Amino acid sequence: xxxxxxxxxxxxxxxxxxxxxxxxxxxxxxxxxxxxxxxxxxxxxxxxxxxxxxxxxxxxxxxxxxxxxxxxxxxxxxxxxxxxxxxxxxxxxxxxxxxxxxxxxxxxxxxxxxxxxxxxxxxxxxxxxxxxxxxxxxxxxxxxxxxxxxxxxxxxxxxxxxxxxxxxxxxxxxxxxxxxxxxxxxxxxxxxxxxxxxxxxxxxxxxxxxxxxxxxxxxxxxxxxxxxxxxxxxxxxxxxxxxxxxxxxxxxxxxxxxxxxxxxx
Amino acid sequence: xxxxxxxxxxxxxxxxxxxxxxxxxxxxxxxxxxxxxxxxxxxxxxxxxxxxxxxxxxxxxxxxxxxxxxxxxxxxxxxxxxxxxxxxxxxxxxxxxxxxxxxxxxxxxxxxxxxxxxxxxxxxxxxxxxxxxxxxxxxxxxxxxxxxxxxxxxxxxxxxxxxxxxxxxxxxxxxxxxxxxxxxxxxxxxxxxxxxxxxxxxxxxxxxxxxxxxxxxxxxxxxxxxxxxxxxxxxxxxxxxxxxxxxxxxxxxxxxxxxxxxxxx
Numbered sequence: 001x002x003x004x005x006x007x008x009x010x011x012x013x014x015x016x017x018x019x020x021x022x023x024x025x026x027x028x029x030x031x032x033x034x035x036x037x038x039x040x041x042x043x044x045x046x047x048x049x050x051x052x053x054x055x056x057x058x059x060x061x062x063x064x065x066x067x068x069x070x071x072x073x074x075x076x077x078x079x080x081x082x083x084x085x086x087x088x089x090x091x092x093x094x095x096x097x098x099x100x101x102x103x104x105x106x107x108x109x110x111x112x113x114x115x116x117x118x119x120x121x122x123x124x125x126x127x128x129x130x131x132x133x134x135x136x137x138x139x140x141x142x143x144x145x146x147x148x149x150x151x152x153x154x155x156x157x158x159x160x161x162x163x164x165x166x167x168x169x170x171x172x173x174x175x176x177x178x179x180x181x182x183x184x185x186x187x188x189x190x191x192x193x194x195x196x197x198x199x200x201x202x203x204x205x206x207x208x209x210x211x212x213x214x215x216x217x218x219x220x221x222x223x224x225x226x227x228x229x230x231x232x233x234x235x236x237x238x239x240x241x242x243x244x245x246x247x248x249x250x251x252x253x254x255x256x257x258x259x260x261x262x263x264x265x
Numbered sequence: 266x267x268x269x270x271x272x273x274x275x276x277x278x279x280x281x282x283x284x285x286x287x288x289x290x291x292x293x294x295x296x297x298x299x300x301x302x303x304x305x306x307x308x309x310x311x312x313x314x315x316x317x318x319x320x321x322x323x324x325x326x327x328x329x330x331x332x333x334x335x336x337x338x339x340x341x342x343x344x345x346x347x348x349x350x351x352x353x354x355x356x357x358x359x360x361x362x363x364x365x366x367x368x369x370x371x372x373x374x375x376x377x378x379x380x381x382x383x384x385x386x387x388x389x390x391x392x393x394x395x396x397x398x399x400x401x402x403x404x405x406x407x408x409x410x411x412x413x414x415x416x417x418x419x420x421x422x423x424x425x426x427x428x429x430x431x432x433x434x435x436x437x438x439x440x441x442x443x444x445x446x447x448x449x450x451x452x453x454x455x456x457x458x459x460x461x462x463x464x465x466x467x468x469x470x471x472x473x474x475x476x477x478x479x480x481x482x483x484x485x486x487x488x489x490x491x492x493x494x495x496x497x498x499x500x501x502x503x504x505x506x507x508x509x510x511x512x513x514x515x516x517x518x519x520x521x522x523x524x525x526x527x528x529x530x
Contacts, residue, residue, distance in 0.1 A: 134397065
């Protein structure tokens with residue numbers, strides 16, 4: 001059967017895949033994997049192949065973006081093909097074009113979902129999902145876009161939280177860190193003066209969501225700048241208005257200062 | 266070791282759990298499960314127990330909400346305890362208080378994430394994650410809250426998409442359907458007249474996200490009202506401004522009218 005199944009690998013290692021994802025891989029004629037859209041800190045190709053009994057071809061950004069995933073499409077025209085992707089397959093927007101192209105060629109597509117960084121970070125924080133506004137990615141400092149600052153500002157005006165992913169270039173092993181992202185936002189604050197990211201502003205840093213040892217710390221930007229979050233991947237949340245249960249969660253789970261209670265409703 | 270591990274079950278059946286989640290369950294001294302915060306349409310307790318070799322105690326809303334999860338906390342004080350939860354454990358906000366209480370009692374807590382309805386629906390739609398604003402749940406008609414209408418209106422003004430979960434009462438086997446939700450929003454439109462939900466408005470209905478046969482249909486509300494989405498669970502997206510790749514995705518993957526191209530940027 002010619003079919004293309006997108007399978008999520010989850011967040012941390014080869015055990016993030018679901019039982020269904022494992023079965024789909026075992027029964028596939030062809031298996032491909034990409035490991036550049038997110039960092040899976042402890043993923044081992046060798047252990048993955050032992051688990052699945054399948055050799056999976058590792059595809060680069062070039063294979064996917066410049067060659068439009070031709071190798072995957074050609075394989076899927078001949079038999080059942082799985083494409084293994086970090087996280088939940090379409091949260092990084094990169095692979096939608098591949099799915100559309102497959103459908104246009106008459107190849108059936110399916111998704112076997114995995115844990116996504118978005119819901120993992122929201123879940124870890126204890127903040128309420130329906131109080132998050134638009135999310136944003138904070139780029140490396142060579143990109144001086146004002147978008148992240150503006151998104152956080154707009155969400156705060158609406159009382160909403162902002163989830164900030166930090167940019168990564170896995171090929172170069174470059175991962176934006178929480179203190180670098182905060183330094184950029186402080187720089188933007190000096191210019192735009194909206195009170196969005198001052199040294200007194202409370203933010204939440206999250207490192208290694210999806211691992212057994214995530215680090216979560218809610219504090220003023222001033223304190224977070226020198227906090228040691230350890231290895232990547234790292235993310236940030238800028239809280240909007242806090243419900244009292246959200247404040248309790250940040251105090252109990254993220255070591256937030258107890259004074260946060262006073263700001264909650 | 267006394268420890269409480271929250272494990273996500275994913276979206277559809279007993280194979281939505283990750284390999285790590287399966288291992289944590291196998292090695293636990295005590296296992297509890299709740300199946301009321303989301304519908305797992307094809308989950309079988311019997312098959313789950315065969316997979317894990319563990320008897321898991323099924324907890325009701327009353328056990329968790331009125332008894333504050335006392336059975337789970339008591340077990341976790343004695344040994345390793347897993348609490349299995351549909352989706353990704355903290356996306357329904359229900360269990361945060363339990364986690365806080367465990368930490369206050371000195372019980373270490375961890376999360377093994379699962380696929381969440383939020384990222385699954387976003388992924389299925391092909392829409393860009395960072396273009397979604399605040400999400401909202403549309404309640405049953407006996408609740409006449411204007412919140413869903415107002416959230417969609419506000420997001421549209423900002424050019425953002427709105428993810429709408431539809432209310433469920435699993436204990437009563439009641440699941441709000443797409444056509445009921447749309448009828449409510451049309452009623453609100455008559456009252457509020459913001460142009461948010463007219464019969465010509467394009468929306469996207471999604472049924473059974475996470476199954477092998479999800480149904481996705483993008484069309485005018487007029488047409489969606491009579492479209493047969495089949496069994497629950499069902500959800501809705503109200504798109505904001507569409508990028509041209511998003512319009513292509515809705516046409517290719519959700520059968521949207523080709524005229525959508527004209528509205529995209």
